[in-house]
Amino acid sequence: MAHSPFEGAWLQGRKALVTGASQRIGRALSLALARAGADVALHYRTDEAGARETAAYISDMERRAPVLQADLGDVEACEGLASAAHDALGGLDILINNAAIFERTPLETLTVHDFDRHTQINARSVYALTLAAGRRMKAEGGGDVVNLVCISAWKPYPDYVPYNASKAAVANLTRSFAKVLAPDVRVNGIAPGPILPAASEAPGQGEQAVADTLLKRWGTPEDIAGACLFFLRARYVTGYTLAVDGGRSIA
Numbered sequence: 001m002a003h004s005p006f007e008g009a010w011l012q013g014r015k016a017l018v019t020g021a022s023q024r025i026g027r028a029l030s031l032a033l034a035r036a037g038a039d040v041a042l043h044y045r046t047d048e049a050g051a052r053e054t055a056a057y058i059s060d061m062e063r064r065a066p067v068l069q070a071d072l073g074d075v076e077a078c079e080g081l082a083s084a085a086h087d088a089l090g091g092l093d094i095l096i097n098n099a100a101i102f103e104r105t106p107l108e109t110l111t112v113h114d115f116d117r118h119t120q121i122n123a124r125s126v127y128a129l130t131l132a133a134g135r136r137m138k139a140e141g142g143g144d145v146v147n148l149v150c151i152s153a154w155k156p157y158p159d160y161v162p163y164n165a166s167k168a169a170v171a172n173l174t175r176s177f178a179k180v181l182a183p184d185v186r187v188n189g190i191a192p193g194p195i196l197p198a199a200s201e202a203p204g205q206g207e208q209a210v211a212d213t214l215l216k217r218w219g220t221p222e223d224i225a226g227a228c229l230f231f232l233r234a235r236y237v238t239g240y241t242l243a244v245d246g247g248r249s250i251a
C-alpha cells in the first residue's frame with residue numbers, strides 16, 4: 001500500500017470513526033488515518049471479519065481500533081454508533097462518512113422504495129451521524145468531518161437515479177453542516193470517480209467510466225485516502241467537495 005503524502009504521526013492523539021471500514025475505500029481510509037497516528041473506530045454492518053482484519057492491521061501500528069456494528073439505515077443506530085465510538089476511544093474528533101449502497105435501479109423497475117432506501121442509508125445516516133458527532137465535537141473543542149460523495153451528484157449516472165439523488169444530498173449536507181458547525185468543526189467532501197468496480201454494475205460499465213476520464217485509468221483507494229489526509233491537513237478549507245475522478249467530471 002502507498003505511503004501517506006504526509007510523513008510522521010501528525011494525527012497522533014486524534015480519534016476517528018470511519019463508517020464502512022471493512023474493505024475497499026473504507027479500509028484504505030482507516031489505514032491511512034492510523035498510519036498518520038490516529039486511533040480509529042471501525043464501523044461495519046455485515047462484514048465483521050473484514051472489520052477485524054482492518055483492526056489487526058491498525059493494532060500492528062500500535063493504534064487503537066475498536067470494531068463497532070450498526071445498520072446505518074436505522075437512525076437510532078446512527079446515533080448509537082456516534083456515542084459508541086466516542087465511548088470506545090474516549091472522545092471523537094474525526095468522522096469519515098464512507099458507508100453507502102450503490103444499487104442499479106433502471107427506469108423499468110424503479111420504485112419509491114429504491115429512493116427511500118438510498119436516501120436513508122446514504123444521506124440520512126450522514127445527517128444523523130454528523131449531527132450527533134458534530135454537536136459533540138463543537139462542545140469538546142472542534143473536529144473534522146469528511147464525507148464520501150460521488151461525481152454523480154452533479155453528473156448523474158443513468159440507471160442510478162436514487163443513488164445520484166442521495167449523493168447530491170450528501171454534497172449539500174457537506175456545505176450546510178460546514179456552515180452550522182463552523183468555526184469549530186470543518187466539513188468537507190470527496191467525490192470519487194471510478195475507483196473500484198461495484199457488484200451492481202452492468203458488464204462494461206466500469207470500463208466505460210474509465211474511458212470517460214481524462215486520465216484513462218482507474219483511481220485507487222489510496223488516491224481517496226490521500227484526499228482525506230489533505231482535508232485533515234488543510235486547516236483553512238471547509239465546505240468544499242473535491243472531485244478525485246481522473247477528470248471525469250469535466251471530460
Ligand SMILES: NC(=O)c1ccc[n+]([C@@H]2O[C@H](COP(=O)([O-])OP(=O)(O)OC[C@H]3O[C@@H](n4cnc5c(N)ncnc54)[C@H](OP(=O)(O)O)[C@@H]3O)[C@@H](O)[C@H]2O)c1
Pocket residue numbers: 019020021022023024025026043044045046047048070071072073097098099100101102121148149150151191192193194195196197198
Ligand atoms: N468504489 C468507487 O469507485 C466509488 C465511486 C464513487 C463514489 N464512491 C463512494 O465511496 C464510498 C466507498 O465506496 P466503496 O465502493 O468502497 O463502498 P462499498 O464497498 O460499496 O460499501 C462500503 C460499506 O458500506 C457498508 N454499508 C452498506 N449498507 C450499509 C448499511 N445499511 N449500514 C451500514 N453500513 C452499510 C458496507 O458494510 P458491510 O460490508 O460491513 O456490510 C460496505 O462495506 C461510498 O460512499 C461510495 O458511494 C465509491
